Structures are given as structure tokens and as C-alpha cells.
Amino acid sequence: MNLKKIDFFNPLIIVVAILVFLVMGYIGSFDYRFEDPLNMNVFLIIIFACILFSGGFLIIKNKIKVENTREINFISEKLLIILVLIALVLQTLNIVLIGGIPLFNSVLKSNATTNIWRVAYPLFLIMINILLAKYYNKKYLILVALGALIFGLNGYRTSVLGILGSSFITLYYLGKISKKIGILFIAVMVIGLMAIGYIASQSIANQHWTLNPAQLVFYRAAFTLEVFEKIIPLAGSTNGHILSMIFSSGSPRTFIGEYVLHYTVCLTSTLFGPVTLDFGLIGLAIQMLFMGAFMGMLYKLKKGIGIGIYSIILIHTLIWIETGPTDIMIWFLYLLGLILIIINRNYIKLNKN
Secondary structure, eight states, X not given: OOGGGOOTTSTTHHHHHHXXXXXXXXXXXXXXXXXXXXXXXXXXXXHHHHHHHHHHHHHHHHHEEEOOXXXXXXXXXXXXXXXXHHHHHHHHHHHHHHTSOGGGOHHHHHTOOOHHHHHHHHHHHHHHHHHHHHHOOTTHHHHHHHHHHHHHTTSOHHHHHHHHHHHHHHHHHTTOOOHHHHHHHHHHHHHHHHHHHHHHHHTOTTOOOOOOHHXXXXXXXXXXXXXXXXXXXXXXXXXXXXXXHHTSSSOHHHHHIIIIISSOOOOOOTTTHHHHHHHHHHHHHHHHHHHHHHHHHHHHTOSTHHHHHHHHHHHHHHHHHHHOSOOHHHHHHHHHHHHHHHHTXXXXXXXXX
């Protein structure tokens, strides 16, 4: 097998990541804090979901061809830099207005995702990746590192993973990542994410964690999958309420905590939990087919700024494996991908071969 010919970031990496997460969760579920290991239904449904995702991707891969992509020339390098800097200033202002560093204070962390953050984070994420994809320069990696640091102070690993992960994938497709640099980057990112998660867990009031950073990762995977296990018997019982909350008001994750565990807590429930609770296995099947086909189409459009957009959506879909698709802001990124598809619609053809 020639490793140089393998594309490590094609959409099927999502299936690989799901299976790794499932194994980690199963190992973690043997911890004494859990009544029983994960049951077979969890495995069967998640494997079913992976098959459907793969099917959606392979249909697009084999049936659709892209003859070219439309070049976007109206976004200048200077404008992109200005927008990146504005996003960093906004997030810095956000931390100042909160009154401290949320990473070290659970009360501040619970209030850290303000409207300012909701503008700053996607603005930075989108603009830094388009800047790298369209006008790559080594000096822009300083902005990536600065963004990861400033947004990481919010105490949420997902922001850091979103910035570093998407930038890494963008650089990978630009051919700017050597094997040594790639391995070093991934190692630093993994250690950094574990550190953020551990520090944030230690700052939670009324909770006293005895787990080390590595144990905490397995515990989190197991707990999230256990939430999905408890959702399975309730499949389809919320009749779209979670979906309506995503696009209106309220906290879908808190609702899931109250509905499934019967106490007020903000829960992650895997990529599969919210749709299963809302629409049952049929809804899950539709979601996974859609995601597979959608990621497959974006994969074919990864040229120019399309590289940046694909990288952003891929990394956040990977993040969704744990957190679940309950953030309207990330669905906005999917909308960005849809816009890219519409812009290039004249180049998308049915493969007759």
C-alpha cells in the first residue's frame, strides 16, 4: 500500500473517527462509574449509520463529476486579513466584557458563548481558511496560532479543534504539510486539547475529578455514548422539537439532558442522538445519507476557496461525532457549503461512465 496515494481527509475519515470514538467509549464504559458496558444496540445502530454515510458518499463519488470550479476573485487578500483581525479583536473584547478567563472559571465559561463570540468565531474560522487556501503565506500561521490561543481561553476544546483542525486540513490539501510537521502538529494539538479539557474540568464548581487527562477522554466518550444508549428506547418521541430549538431559541443540549436523564444538565449525545430522539431510525438514515452525499460533493469541489470551506465543514462534522449537530452556527457553515455547490452548479455533471 502506497501511503502517498492515500487521501487521509476524504469524507470516509468521518466513518473511521466514528468507529474509533465507539471503541474508546466501549473501553471507557468499563469504568466503575458506569453500571454496565455499552449494549449491542449502540454498536448496531452506529454501524448502520456508518454504512449509510458511506453509501451517500460513494453514490456522489461514482455518479457525479465536476469538470471545473468557479474562481472567486472578489475577495482580496487585504480584506481577508482585516476580517481575521476584526474577529480576533471581537473575541478579545468578549473576554474583557465577561470579566475574566472562562478556561479557569466554570461560571464565566457558562456565559462565554455570547453574541459577540457567535460572530467572532465563524468569522475567524471562515476567513483564516479562505486566506490560507487563496493567498497562502507562512506568516499567516501566526494568525492561526493566535486565534487558537484567544478562542481557547473560552475553555471549549471544540473552538481550538475547529481552528487548528481546519487549518491543518487546508494546509494538507495545499501540499504545505510534511510528514514530520504533520505528526508534530497533530501531537501538539492532541496534547493541547487534552490539557484544555482537563483544566476546564478542574474549574467546575461542585465537581471533584480524580481522572487524569487520558482517562477523562475515555470517560467523556463513554458517557456521551451512554446518553445515546438511553435515547434509543425513546427514538422518535420528541417529534422534531430538538430540530425546532436549533433554529429558534432554547438549549437543545439542556433539553436532551432534562428529557433523557430528567435533570437540568447540558449534554452531548453523539452525532446520532438528536435526530434519533426527534425522528427515530428513519430520521437517522436520512441524516447520514445526506451528510455522506453532501460531504462527497464538497470533496469534489475542493479547489481554491473550496479547500478552505471543505476543511471547515469536515472538521466540524468530526466534532459533531461527540457533540451532536445542535449548533445553528455550525449549520450556517453547511449553508456556506451549499452556496459553494450552487455557485459551481454549471460545472457539476452526471457521470455517464
